[in-house]
Structures are given as structure tokens and as C-alpha cells.
Amino acid sequence: MKIGVIGGTGSHGGGLALRWAIAGENVAIGSRSLDKAIKAVNKYQDIVKVSSGKAIKLEGRENPDAAKDCDVVVLSVPYTSQVQMLHEIQPFMNPETILIDVSVPLEWKNGQPTPVAIPEGSCAERAASVLKDSDIIVIGAFKTIGAYSLRDVLIDLKGDVFLCGEDEDAKETVAQLVKKIKKLRPLDAGPLSSSRASELMVPLLINLNKRYKSKQAYIKVLNI
Numbered sequence: 001m002k003i004g005v006i007g008g009t010g011s012h013g014g015g016l017a018l019r020w021a022i023a024g025e026n027v028a029i030g031s032r033s034l035d036k037a038i039k040a041v042n043k044y045q046d047i048v049k050v051s052s053g054k055a056i057k058l059e060g061r062e063n064p065d066a067a068k069d070c071d072v073v074v075l076s077v078p079y080t081s082q083v084q085m086l087h088e089i090q091p092f093m094n095p096e097t098i099l100i101d102v103s104v105p106l107e108w109k110n111g112q113p114t115p116v117a118i119p120e121g122s123c124a125e126r127a128a129s130v131l132k133d134s135d136i137i138v139i140g141a142f143k144t145i146g147a148y149s150l151r152d153v154l155i156d157l158k159g160d161v162f163l164c165g166e167d168e169d170a171k172e173t174v175a176q177l178v179k180k181i182k183k184l185r186p187l188d189a190g191p192l193s194s195s196r197a198s199e200l201m202v203p204l205l206i207n208l209n210k211r212y213k214s215k216q217a218y219i220k221v222l223n224i
């Protein structure tokens, strides 16, 4: 599968890119700067060489190029840049590409992670609203998986990934991608509006991490 990660130089997108590249997927790292993308790829190659000795398929591109000819594009930039970045990459994306939105709307106020209200209900719904005149399918996912554990490829991530979206086939494709990351479990969380709850869980997880001196609190649903 060809995957483009917009903002793949950052911790969250970079972690996903690394995990999928290790699983044998063909991944393009997107950045606003080609030079930064190439530097990130070199760094990721080194991480993988040291941890597993594997050769991986990673390339560095400017964001619009990274979004071209992909089966799946992951949007992993700050939520404040989400809309602008979607406008920038959409003209380069194939129709019916799956867009995985990982954005979480939060701000830091007096040292506290604070949710930010999004008029559409959630960042994932806002992405769908921006793309409503296209055939691109938006799935909200990976919101409750922390970048710290994603980036350290030696960590087994044991959590659940909530998949939110209207298109069952697209959710199944994303579920298969989740399963490529060792020990993560995909859970179909229903429509795109379920992203509201998963985005709100992130400040809660950050607070748990702070209180219990962890860096990798995650969510696992019981009895499913």
C-alpha cells in the first residue's frame, strides 16, 4: 500500500510512518520543506537500522507531493493548520483516497491541556466538511495513541485504535493498517461524529500521564 504522511517529520506522523515502513509499507514523509523531509527520512532509516537491521521503503517529499498517488494519506499537522493543509494537498490527491485524520483540538492553558471546541463537532468532521465536494473518504483514527510510544519502535503498543467514519470499506482498510502495528487493536467506533469523544480523551490521557508519571497511558476497551 502507498501511504503519504503529511507532517511526517513530527512525532505522531513520524511514529506512524516508522511503524508502517517497518511492516513493509511504502511510505512518503511529507513536510513543508523538502530538505526537512529528507533529513527526517535519513534519521528514520538510522533508527530502523539500529533497532531491526531492516531495509525500509521511505521517501521524503514536500506535502503536496507526498499526498500524490496514495491509497491512504495521513494528516498529522497541528489542528490549527489542518484546514489550510487540506486545501493545499487536496488538488494533488487521487479521488477516493482514504484520508486518516489524527488531529486533536487542544491548547495549553496554565500548564493544562484544554479541549478546544470545533464548530463541526470534531477535527475529523471538519476535515470531511472541507473535503465534502470530493470523493476523498475521511476516517478519524489514532487520536488516543501517544506519539511517545509510537516513535519508540521497540515499545509494543497494546492499546485500541478507535476508527470513526461513514465508509465501512475504508474503515476496514484502516483496520488492516492498524493491525500492521504489532499489538494495536482496531475498533470500529461508528460514525465520524464518534471522533468527538476520542479527541476529548486526549487531554484526559495527558492528565493521567502527568499524575501517574507515565509517558504512555493508552485506552483498552474490555469485554470486546
Ligand SMILES: NC(=O)c1ccc[n+]([C@@H]2O[C@H](COP(=O)([O-])OP(=O)(O)OC[C@H]3O[C@@H](n4cnc5c(N)ncnc54)[C@H](OP(=O)(O)O)[C@@H]3O)[C@@H](O)[C@H]2O)c1
Residues within 6 Å of the ligand: 006, 007, 008, 009, 010, 011, 012, 013, 014, 030, 031, 032, 033, 036, 037, 075, 076, 077, 078, 079, 081, 085, 102, 103, 104, 105, 142, 143, 144, 145, 146, 147, 148, 202
Ligand atoms: N503528539 C501526540 O502524542 C499526538 C497524539 C494524538 C494525536 N496527535 C495529533 O497529531 C498531529 C501531529 O502531532 P505532532 O505532535 O506530531 O505535532 P507537531 O510535531 O507539532 O507537528 C507535526 C508536523 O506538522 C508540521 N507543521 C507544524 N506547524 C505547521 C504549520 N503551521 N503548518 C503546516 N504544517 C505544520 C511540521 O512539519 P514540517 O515543519 O516538516 O512541515 C511538524 O513536524 C496533531 O494534529 C496532534 O493533535 C498527536
